[in-house]
Amino acid sequence: MDSTLTSTRPQDETPSLNRARRAALGSFAGAVVDWYDFLLYGITAALVFNREFFPQISPAMGTLAAFATFGVGFLFRPLGG
Incomplete structure (x- = not known):
């Protein structure tokens, strides 16, 4: 009587592990770009938008209005993705 043993090959799971790593890396990169974009927008709102978009009101109120647009x-943001 011959019996053969079949073993599960660990390399069968390697593609799914690679896909998971690529998905995690892509998600991380997307989140970094998204947060960097909002960082730049926040800095620009504080330094530029108050003078460019709200010149008719005081600088303090212009900064608050610029931060309101940032807020x-x-x-x-979750709606527009």
Whole structure:
């Protein structure tokens, strides 16, 4: 009587592990770019937007208005993805 043993090959799971790593790396890179974009927008809102978009009001109120636009963008960010 011959009996053969079949073994599960560990390399069968390697592609799924590689796919998971690539997906995790892609998600991380996308999140970094997204947060970097909002960092730049926040800095620009603090330094530039108050003078460019709200010149008719005081500088302090212009900065608050610029940060309000930043806040609205931050709150609605999940909707636009």
